[in-house]
Amino acid sequence: MSFQDWLFSFHLLFAATLVGGLVMSWIVVVALFSTDGADETLGFNRVATIANIAILLGLPGTIALGIWLAILRPEFHPWDGWIIAAIVLWAIATAAVFRSFREYRKPIAKARALTAAGSSGESRELALLNRSAAGLLFRAVGSLAIVLIVIDMIYKPGA
């Protein structure tokens, strides 16, 4: 394997980590929809932390190695339309995913407060935070942008 083969391989491994992390985070988001207890919320937060780490590794790793490959490979250029589209979508995905992280910190803070107050049972307020429409919206926008990047990478319009 040449150096570029390794770069390409790690580029796609980072991409798989990113998309895998997103799939994992969606499983947690769906599980949180029917969760109204502090202990369960904190339990799912532990799983979400693994997903978030995968996303945080995947986002910069994929873009950095992708741009590096675009510079190294003679048939691609960083100013190609499909590469610029991918960079723009990556920026949208990053902003949306980080915003969703912020939204999903709210139920965690509430669950910690409930636990500290000695209440680990059901909480109407916690249930509403776990069903956060804003968190869901930003996670959906971020995921859609990543799916569009995958489609862009495979179909390479104009390449």
Place this chain on the structure above:
Amino acid sequence: MPEVLAAIRPAGQDFPVLLHIVGATVVFGALLASVGSLALARGQIRMFRIGYFSLLFVALPGWILMRLAGEWVYREQGWNDVPAQLQDPTWLRIGFGVADWGGLLFLVALAIGGVAVVRMRSGKSGAGLLKVTMSIAVVLAVGYVGAVWAMTGKPNYGTASPVQAATTNAAATAVTVTAREFAFTLSKTSVPAGEVVFTVVNNGKIAHNFWIDGKATPLISPGESTTLRLSLDGGRFMYVCTVPGHAAAGMKGFLTVR
């Protein structure tokens, strides 16, 4: 010399490749979710269930999609229509091995986890069985990382057969091979038996190579050329571009040696 393979492929293969990748990443993500939920459950029944249901309702459909789309890509790329020496290279065997043996292991994990969930519903302990399920899921996740590496890096592929020395002599027949997307044009399609020197010119926009009678050029970048020298006895020899999918798209043909 850039050797990255299959970053661009014939258009007809894009959709099955997309489905294959979506299926594979769904499986990978669901396996991670399952392992995370089972490992971090700390006795919470609901997290045990989420860990198992991630496998059953997310990873299993993802595996089916990945496997079916993989078979579709295999046929679209014409792997069953290339010379025997080129069939199923190492990276492809790794991919199918992880998918198929991993699929069997996956079914075992589902069965064990299913027993555990049923036991938990009836008030018995199923945590031990779910730990077995989790361990299998960890093995599968590691296997998928290896498969992604093999499928994307394609180790030991494309450069395995060295280019022969290109010194020409009077007895050798010269054949110019022009490669483009997705066809070869040969200056001669029939040559006398003996030494043949192929000068392969890539007039396309992406990298190609030229394989004949077990020998191949390295990948040739657009605008570059290389030579391949070999001795051929009488017969009909298939030539192909070994970049996945290129032969199926038309980069193949036969050279007659008299």
